[in-house]
Amino acid sequence: MSEATLPSQPIEVRFRGGGFAPKARRWVGLFVFVLLIGITEIGTRQGWISSLTLPKPSDVLATFGELWESGLLFKHLIPSLSRLAVGATLGASIGIVVGIMIGLFSYVRAGMVPLVAAIFPIPKIALLPLFVIWFGIDEASKYALIAFGTFTPTVVATYGAVDNVDRSLIRMGQSFGLSWLSIVRKIVLPGAMPGILSGLRISLAIAIILLVAAEMLGAEYGIGAYILEAGSLYDLERLFAGVVILSLLGVILSTVIGFIERRILGWRA
């Protein structure tokens, strides 16, 4: 038999663990951006990307510079930021409260979950004319639209997070004789916090998306109004300058949430 003839040598086992763990690669993200913008710049300069297809990135930068110098940037940015702040705070805070209530009380859950599921898929933009009748053409309708849009994803993320709190921790709290309020305060809320914060990332991005929709009606100033005006004038430089501002807003908000996560969720480490 062949088995008998083979001497029982120790087989060298290569280490096969490792990988599948994302590592920080600092400059790659920046490199991708620079590469794409570089290609666009060269293409638009040499003419194989027509001025109808994409604007020159350097022109977009120049437009941005003009915005800054003329002071128009803040004239547009401040109303937008205040709409975003008021609308998103309103929608997210009510959403978190409702979400926690759904997570804690079965009656609230039975009543609200179908309602939220019914509201979620409604395109809030389609309701815009109605919002104007309900809340008027001024700031209130813009706050309402953004609040309404951030409310539903926040609710869903929040009650999902409350549901995912480790039940064994709750049982342990009960067996140590903690009161209901103590359990909610010391176990449920901290346990749900990671899920709530990652839900906020999504709802705040939706708030930025809705900013443009909110400024469709009756807004003279605002980043959304600026983008819409540029679109209707087919002014690609201004359009892209506005879009870049929205992207930056998104990056900033995401960074802020990341910072909050590190502060509040320090216990995870």
Place this chain on the structure above:
Amino acid sequence: MVTFNRRQTMGLIGAAAATSLAAPAIAQNKKIVVGALRFTSHSASFVAAERAYFQEAGLDVELRFFQAAQPMAVAIASGDVDYAVTAISGGLISLADKGAIKVIGGAVSEEPGIEGQKILASDAAFQAGLTSPAGLDGKKFGISTAGSSFHYMGSKVAEAEGINMSFTPLQKVGAIIGALKSGQIDAWSIVPHIAKPLAGSGAVHIIGNVSDYLPNYQVTTVFTSATNANDERQQTSDFLKAFSMGASDYNSAMIDKSGGEDGVNEMVDLIHKYVYTDLERAKAAPSIINGTMRINEGARMNIASVQNQLSWFQSEGLIDGDITLDTFVDTSYVETFEA
């Protein structure tokens, strides 16, 4: 059942993408696409299509309908539509500046003696004393977007009256009507077939005519892609010829009433196939008749009015100040006049 492996599927997707990309290019040789809105102001195209004027000119025309002028202009720039009629707007001029489109003729214009576009006031503002455009100082004027024809008209009225108004962008005509009815904006200007029924309901009031401020205002123009204007001269002049015949029929039936009451009815029947199709004939007819405005004979164009509009867009900083009339308009196709 036919099954595909991954490679075949990718091949199919690629082939599908290639054919759909190639299709418009093939279509251009055989037939042309004319963009239109379902407005009476686009009647010249409808008449030319219904009475086979396009066919006689050797053009196989497909009418494609749009909800708004802006996407239609972009469709011309992308080559999906060959010819269309729309109001002059900042967006149209910007597209021309990028070498995508050219204005080649005139369509609807204001004419003294013919009821044209109306200036409307909301009921609340009217009751508070806004009974003529002179009282518009400090009021809110509804526009679709900055650089639209509404913006131009409002500005010109304000300029003539020596007053200041604020402009409220509301994107869509429906939203403007809603805001006007509920008194959230004070005034607006719009074509007669929308203005008159609104005024009839009592929710808004007509306080003036645009033609008092902008006599001979060249409201809409015929435009096409720069490629068509430069390289397809025969096709373009054929189109304009057929379009003019449609315009001429429309004017003589609806304005000069050469065919009498029967002529009007016949024209209304024709237009009703395209406009207000969701309303029955009896309800649609008054709106179609109310919407009557003269379409320039021979697609001639009031170049002075076009220049005035171009200068206004530039003075407002809505478009590049270096754009000249020549980049925007190709005057070689139709007769131009200054009024």
